[in-house]
Amino acid sequence: MTKPIIFLQKTFREEFIKKIQVIAPDYQIKTSLTEKDIPDVEISVGWAKKFEDQLLATQQLKWVQSISAGVDYLPLDKFSEQDIILSNGSGIHALSISEHIIGVLLGYYRGLNEAVKKQSRNEWAQESIHYDQLAGKNLLVVGTGHIGQQLSKSIRSLGVSVYGINTTGHPADGFVETYSIKNMAKIVPEMDIVVGILPGTHETYHIFNSDIFEKMKKSAVFVNVGRGDTVHTKELVTALEEKYFSFAALDVFEEEPLPKDSPLWRFDNILITPHISGMTIDFQNKFMKILLENLKSYVANKKLSINQIELNRGY
Known part of the structure; x- marks a missing residue:
């Protein structure tokens, strides 16, 4: 049986990839996707717009961890219809x-x-x-x-x-x-x-x-x-x-x-100013504190511990 996939839309340091794998040993970690991979994506860290329709069509996507604090660019109505849980990067910036x-x-x-x-x-x-x-x-x-x-x-x-x-x-x-x-x-x-x-x-x-x-x-x-x-x-x-x-x-x-x-x-x-207020030193460390805490909770009980978005509200 093929392992479900955690898709990382952004490139993270190897030290963080290893931490993700330790927490979620039953998942594959992918930093790029092929057509063959899409049906197995269960978790998306970040959102690849070009794969949006395909990811939603599989009905296998369960959790999206947004890298940003704002989530208005995501298809929230579709997430709600498919019971996809969503969390954001609030607090990092x-x-x-x-x-x-x-x-x-x-x-x-x-x-x-x-x-x-x-x-x-x-x-x-x-x-x-x-x-x-x-x-x-x-x-x-x-x-x-x-x-x-x-x-x-x-x-x-x-x-x-x-x-x-x-x-x-x-x-x-x-x-x-x-x-x-x-x-x-x-x-x-x-x-x-x-x-x-x-x-x-x-x-x-x-x-x-x-x-x-x-x-x-x-x-x-x-x-x-x-x-x-x-x-x-x-x-x-x-x-x-x-x-x-x-x-x-x-x-x-x-x-x-x-x-x-x-x-x-x-x-x-x-x-x-050209949308620079949120530019943050050591972003990966700050973001990973959110992702890894949520990943531990998700692996344990399919729930999130912090920053979960109320899809009907958009925040």
Whole structure:
């Protein structure tokens, strides 16, 4: 009888391949697939889009471990129909994304963004540099999961008061207060900084729109490191034109790469980064802690111990 396959869509170091094999000795480990292999794939680490239809057609796939935190690019409805369990890489990128957010905020408040532009033109323009203080600001984290909690922990040491938005308004570690997502428009006017860290779901699609932007302080900052489609791009462009708030730092977009003709490129009051906030040092070690823990549980009882996704919610 052919052993079932664990398919690794990403190349991992040999030390990790050996650990996987020790935990799951009754499985084959494959880093590439042939047509002959597909009917035996039971576990997919990562997702190979080119094999999607074939993998789902076999009815043998039982578990997908996403390498990313976001899973909106996966066929969740089909996973649900076939009782395929799904887990993600949530938590791996928390520190990196938190540092990115703090970095872009300091770049704006301390005038570093302007200084870099003026340096490229050999300009010494001390008097015209915008500056402010991060300490004392109220920051609203929209999405109080692993990343939001790490951001709160990190930025509070700089004197920032951190508030949170989540689905129900349930309490979360490190926040002065949390509110339900349906009340976000009521809270936004009190905030100096609004940070989006939301997954892409039906409920979060275009949740950052004119209704939110128009209620922000004129001096406020908007940051998005969640999913690009949580922001209504056309209404964001209007908000920037009308100066509903003072500055935006965007790392994710509805269309990536951001098209060269996107109107977002033309604004001075925006920082565009190419989806780099989640780039993480020693990623494989961090990811393997999740995969190996889940693999032990799956081999023992066909269940997962951490990061399992509720397919009907998308997170």
